[in-house]
Amino acid sequence: MTAQRALVTPDLAASQRRILAVLVAAQILSGAGLAAGITVGALLAQDMLGGTGLAGVPSALFTIGSAAAAVSVGRISQRFGRRPGLALGYGTGALGSVGVVAAAVADNVVLLLISLFVYGAGTATNLQARYAGADLAAPAHRGRAVSTVLVATTVGAVVGPNLVTVMGDFAEGLGIPALAGPFILAAIAYAAAGAVLWVMLRPDPLLLARAAADTADHAAGPGIEPSAARTWNPSVVLGTTVMVVTQLVMVGVMTMTPIHMQHHGHGTGAAGLVIAIHVAAMYLPSPLSGRLADRFGPRVVAAAAAVTMLAAGVTAAAAPVHSVPALAVALALLGLGWNFGLISGTAIITDAVPLATRARTQGTVDLTIAIAGAGGGLSSGVMVAATSYGWLALLGAAISLLIVPALALHARRV
Template sequence: MSHRTIRTTEAPHFPDIAQAQRRVLTVLVSAQILSGAGLAAGVTVGALLAQDMLDSTGLAGLPSGLFTAGSALAAIIVGRLSQSRGRRPGLAAGYLTGAVGSLGVIAAAVADNPILLFFALFVYGAGTATNLQARYAGADLASTSHRGRAVSTVLVATTLGGVVGPNLAAPTGSLARAMGIPYLAGPFLLAAVAYALAAVVLAVWLRPDPLLLARELGTADPVTASAATELPAAEGSSTGVAVGGFVMALTHLVMAAIMTMTPIHIFDHGHGTAAAGLVIAVHVGAMYLPSPLTGWLVDRYGCLPVAAASGVTLLAAGMLAGLAPGDSIVLLALALALLGLGWNFGLVTGTAIITNTAPLATRAKTQGAVDVSIAIAGATGGMGSGLMVAATSYPMLALVCGVLALAVVPAAALTARRKDPELQKPS
């Protein structure tokens, strides 16, 4: 009696990808709202705290440089941890580290210890790196034609916390003073709680892990995976990674330099913490609130036109900040709104380029490495801004940075001439 062996091939079972993507975005949005408040603390009072402790304007840009440098190291670690274990542990660990750094800043302020302050700000930078890397998680399961909007959804969630946080500088300062903590360290109380809660939200609810699921889909039968997710085949492009990294690094350098010294400039013209907090709140709102529009523009018209728009917008921001009267809070707020918008154009565009061109197998590691260049650029802008203002003036800093941002335009134009299909097509 003979037996025939019948082989059957069953398509692998995948969750409803659209439903999984909606859940991922919901969890990421919740975490980003919290982390936005933590991120805003260092932006609002970091330079003021250092100036108060060191009694030096020339070193006032050091805190921004330090927590941005710290974000460079954190970007590598979060990227590699995400590569090996998934987005959930990588992002949760990054936010938890940011919370620890926030507590360290408070301890340094109480002890009046500048060395401890600098080290704590370096650790605090992990929150900044994690806040940025979360945008990649939003794009892991998105189809190519919706990646710009997926990235923008995650970014825009930072707006609420980022706008509320600076405006809580005065109340949290009063709370800190009541607790025996220096007034300017108050916003870091909020940062510690916000970052810790963001870590908990991600650790508990970011399931399925978007990167691990995307990787599983990418190694499955191509027909099945394509039908389920519309995810494209991973095609590496060194040009794409280089262009995306350059756009994000340059726009971040310009943004960090002008933003870092604006609160000092406001204080030097007789205004207080509330005025500085208002201007920074407008700036942070402009960094993230336009994200849905930017994402739509990238998906509709492609990456390179929006990249060029980033350089032009940053030039306008630098010129307005440099030419505005020092006591005009309205004009400074408008200048920093344009600064945030230009940064947003660059970040969403660069993220879409890199996500489209980085191979899925090494995507998280590549994204982490690119974010290192962003962090280094931000650290350079932050630390150099204080030295430049001490040597020249705030208007000169703003004007030079605005002109520097224009380098994005020829870079986008030259890339467009090459007709690289990965960059030409709408993402």
């Protein structure tokens, strides 16, 4: 018997179904928290910091915070299991959301910057949860397991941006600036997601997967230890490259879209609608992406990510400035390309990393992804201030094509 076969016994299959159900519930809640920073973070920064050039600062800060949290969540999960790692990450994201609201009330820029950094832990945890869905999945179903966790985020992430006006009115009724309203929702959503995982994510998927693998290895007799495998092998590098490129392009274009719309007379409601469509496209196609990855291989889906991101950049650059539908199409393509990249990259890495080092490696990979997102968010405002939104979109389209030579190089090496 092999370790892979041990992971598909009836008892483990039942545990996997329960684990996925708990993860889905937590992701629905956390999706609303995730959407807050995407929708109004740049607008809040523009009001408090002044100037379009600094509008990318919130995205950069909570992405840098996401990077730091990704490593922490990965290391905690490696040592103690997914449950404490994910629950602590969401709790930290809730704390950061409360800090953003307090900073807006006090008009304190320093507190805003610190709180946005802490808020990024929620984003990191939302993404790390996809790995928990794959821990017990059979290799042939790994793409679908990851996609199940991701698609659950859609509900909260789509509802969240459309509550911008409602939460703004609610916040103003409490004497809080309207743009801080979505962060009130984020605090509640992240705290609830953390509580669900802490109470209900039993058995722990990573610990159970390790136990099953240890049993299988013992039954198989002496052999090569899984931990002896090279962690940063060509497949891990490829999966990381795919996710880094798609994250960089997605964050850069997405961050400046609400600002671009505001500068051309669109209100926060229209921006919220476009972002809601974008976030839906980031997560809703996950079942399709997962099935494609399982059937045709994750490398084919990675190539589709490059083509889709290229189309998104060109469409965004060509969209008439007063056309909300055109921008919505561009942002939908942007989200779909990101989805293809995330699911294919995750599947490539999970297949290539042994259980003995899996969570730690995944945390390091997500650190790299988050740094790329921070770079995209921070540089996007500077580039738009120096050139235009259209040039930013075209640059993103060009960068997305870097996935193609990465795939070719990996094919040659492997």
